[in-house]
Amino acid sequence: MIPFKGRKSLGPPRLLSRTDLIRVILRLQFEGWKSALQTDPTLKPDQNEPYMNGRLFQGMVQVRTAMGLTNIFIMEKPGVRPTPGPALPEAEPDVIVLITEFGANEPHAIIECKRVDPLENPKRLRGKYVRAGMDRFIKGLYGPDHDIDFMVAYVLDGDEPAALKDINIYLRNVKRPSDSLLVMTSLNSIGFVAHSGHVRTVDNRPFRLLH
Template identity: 40%
Template sequence: MTERLRDGMRIALKNSPWKQIMVLPGTESRSKSNVMLPDGRTDIPLAFVEIFLRTQEHDPHAIIECKRIAGSDTHLCREYVVEGMDRFIQEKYGENHAIGFMVGYVLAGVPSESADGVNAYLRRVSRSVDRLAPSDISDGTWQSLHARSKPSMPIRLQHAFLGFAGTSASRT
């Protein structure tokens, strides 16, 4: 699913004014420079060509983490948080970023049920402060704001839950 999303993003960029963005393949990453072995694998790293050419900075400029999700599946909701959101919160991804991106592939139900399922998990584990709230960016998207170990560097995550045509998950 992630490969198809990546391919679609590349096709969309060919016909847009954002041609200076590179949609890179998933890569192993190190959360800190003193970490010797990769401790994460980003699903869709994005890089801006101009910034890369100017700074020779090899780290991605934005990261999209992708997870399977269904609001009624407590295991998938937990994985979305623990193996997705927490990688940003714990600075495994985007340590120097103020924003990160999550995509949920909705396997059953509708996108809003997936957001509700993630929020239900967060309430069960006493993390209501990390809840997803509707985003003002577009319909069908959510956002969350999280404190990190550096108090001055919180991270805002933008969440999109993608349904598939021909299933109940395609309804919003």
């Protein structure tokens, strides 16, 4: 349970840096996926990405309800506006998380989901993970005011360390070693979590992604 009762507001979304909040969001991801795998025997690596995203969303909602987190709202495939002006959303991340105590009418955490397969040949998915995933945050399309956001990597074959290595090889190949992923051993109790540090191109502000 998030210890909000009796505390003052934690501020706007960009200040989402509390360890307990981050751990709760990661738990929703990992336990939500576990729930999805248990309830849907057809959830296999050959399923398409939107199907996986839908099951992850349903699993996260189920876990949220079981944990009694009534102050957290999870939304599937919503539109977001990096700037307030446009009438139509400019981007559509896979999942967003809203926390009522923050009070702002915008996502407090954005989760972009991509498939990866360190054993695939030819290599396609690792580049897509970067270009259609990480780069959307780096370019300010997702979470332009956030200090931290999230990506989910569906590892179709191999294991998580191999997937991390594969993504990092791609980043080195395209001369972007500073965007490499590093393992976060402090979160081993939740699952295999990596982090990467970036500078947003639109305003040169640093931020982190948790993978």
